[in-house]
Amino acid sequence: xxxxDLQGKRITIWGxxxxxxxVKEYLEKHKIPAALWEYNDADGNKKLxxxxxxxxxxxxxxxxxxxxxxxxxxKVRGIQFTSSSDLFLNEMLTNHPQTQVIGISxxxxxxxxxxxxxxxxxxxxxxxxxxxxxxxxxxxLIDEKYDFVVGEFSSYQASDLxxxxxxxxxxxxxxxxxxxxxxxxxYCLDKMHLAAYQKNGDICFVNDRNEQLKHYAxxxxxxxxxxxxxxxxxxxxDLYYGTDIIANIKDFKFSGNHNLxxxxxxxxxxxxxxxxxxxxxxxxxxFEPLPHRLQKVATIDDVLFINDSISTAPEAAIxxxxxxxxxxxxxxxxxxxxQDYTEYAKYIQDNPKVKVAxxxxxxxxxxxxxxxxxxxxxxxxxxxxxxxxxxxxxAFIELKKVKGTLILFSPTAPSFGYYKNFMERGExxxxxxxxxxxxxxxx
Numbered sequence: 364x365x366x367x368d369l370q371g372k373r374i375t376i377w378g379x380x381x382x383x384x385x386v387k388e389y390l391e392k393h394k395i396p397a398a399l400w401e402y403n404d405a406d407g408n409k410k411l412x413x414x415x416x417x418x419x420x421x422x423x424x425x426x427x428x429x430x431x432x433x434x435x436x437x438k439v440r441g442i443q444f445t446s447s448s449d450l451f452l453n454e455m456l457t458n459h460p461q462t463q464v465i466g467i468s469x470x471x472x473x474x475x476x477x478x479x480x481x482x483x484x485x486x487x488x489x490x491x492x493x494x495x496x497x498x499x500x501x502x503x504l505i506d507e508k509y510d511f512v513v514g515e516f517s518s519y520q521a522s523d524l525x526x527x528x529x530x531x532x533x534x535x536x537x538x539x540x541x542x543x544x545x546x547x548x549x550y551c552l553d554k555m556h557l558a559a560y561q562k563n564g565d566i567c568f569v570n571d572r573n574e575q576l577k578h579y580a581x582x583x584x585x586x587x588x589x590x591x592x593x594x595x596x597x598x599x600x601d602l603y604y605g606t607d608i609i610a611n612i613k614d615f616k617f618s619g620n621h622n623l624x625x626x627x628x629x630x631x632x633x634x635x636x637x638x639x640x641x642x643x644x645x646x647x648x649x650f651e652p653l654p655h656r657l658q659k660v661a662t663i664d665d666v667l668f669i670n671d672s673i674s675t676a677p678e679a680a681i682x683x684x685x686x687x688x689x690x691x692x693x694x695x696x697x698x699x700x701x702q703d704y705t706e707y708a709k710y711i712q713d714n715p716k717v718k719v720a721x722x723x724x725x726x727x728x729x730x731x732x733x734x735x736x737x738x739x740x741x742x743x744x745x746x747x748x749x750x751x752x753x754x755x756x757x758a759f760i761e762l763k764k765v766k767g768t769l770i771l772f773s774p775t776a777p778s779f780g781y782y783k784n785f786m787e788r789g790e791x792x793x794x795x796x797x798x799x800x801x802x803x804x805x806x
Contacts, residue, residue, distance in 0.1 A: 378424025385500035425519035451501035452526040469534030486646035522553035527560040536576035589631040597623035617652035619686040655789035671773040672789030677707040680773035690767035692719035692758040696727040697776030704733035721754040
């Protein structure tokens with residue numbers, strides 16, 4: 364749907380968060396709707412029923428699931444749906460063809476990937492914008508002229524698009540069940556929908572090392588795989604192009620070997636666009652890593668504390684543990700999200716560098732049960748904590764007993780129910796560590 368299609372229509376914005384507010388401001392600025400209403404789920408079904416009687420088009424915010432019964436009821440009435448993301452993509456492809464839109468999605472790593480790509484393109488002197496799930500709401504970018512728009516797209520945003528970016532990159536796909544999608548299968552298909560409308564001449568970069576992603580990407584066209592031997596790929600802490608080592612994780616400010624996988628995808632896009640790869644890598648050396656993503660917080664008594672609050676899946680925690688060679692403790696737990704912790708526990712069993720595991724919050728028992736089933740090493744300690752404060756303190760005490768040097772906070776689950784979001788959760792961890800640093804007698 365294009366902006367012109369909204370002219371003279373009776374419009375309801377469903378969901379008045381950051382994106383909904385931006386949509387409202389854009390429409391009012393351009394004097395587009397004949398009538399404009401707002402609706403939040405907290406307003407109740409009675410108000411919604413009244414709005415549906417006089418609405419032509421609903422602009423859906425990301426938090427509003429396309430699987431809601433109320434959404435289905437609205438569609439039966441003949442009400443059309445669109446979103447900020449869909450309006451943006453259709454406008455850019457139709458009225459701003461000189462701008463290339465690069466959309467990045469995946470279960471993990473998308474924020475870091477879009478930020479890396481934005482940093483590189485900006486360093487090359489391009490006029491580039493960062494939007495979507497990070498940066499500005501996409502609708503705010505329609506009226507400006509750019510060489511590139513780099514957008515982070517969640518599965519919520521991609522689920523009902525009617526247009527796709529010219530360039531798409533998928534980082535990975537994990538088994539994450541969410542109520543929003545009403546099942547894991549829908550979640551995976553909704554992710555892939557970001558590239559469903561690509562045309563001839565467009566391109567979709569897919570991580571060859573993620574089997575689940577490759578399975579669902581089979582329905583897509585224009586696929587080009589990265590993290591392959593003949594292209595950009597990571598081996599340990601080194602980044603290769605073919606047989607040539609072109610960078611090492613130590614060259615950059617960010618941590619985590621898995622970020623070399625993300626970088627493989629980003630550099631694949633840079634090469635596709637015709638930019639100099641060596642120069643791009645040099646630019647990336649000044650890239651500041653995003654907070655709450657393997658973020659170095661403090662070192663206390665030679666123990667480094669890492670905040671990886673963005674981690675909402677067991678696979679992410681495994682990736683975090685793989686990123687360090689230290690003797691470590693890992694702290695995990697969050698809201699119950701129907702995750703399977705078998706591989707998480709098996710990884711701990713097979714890696715003697717993991718000396719301590721702390722479990723907490725709602726899914727702590729599930730994590731602890733998996734560890735008790737699969738981890739039989741005598742040099743390992745499991746701590747079932749009542750709070751994050753207790754978990755950090757006990758992990759620090761136990762790790763020092765075995766001369767460990769790293770504590771990794773990688774929750775493996777969403778934060779809702781305990782914190783507003785992963786940022787608040789990460790800030791709480793940072794505060795706890797800073798207090799521990801302040802009160803540490805050796806300081």
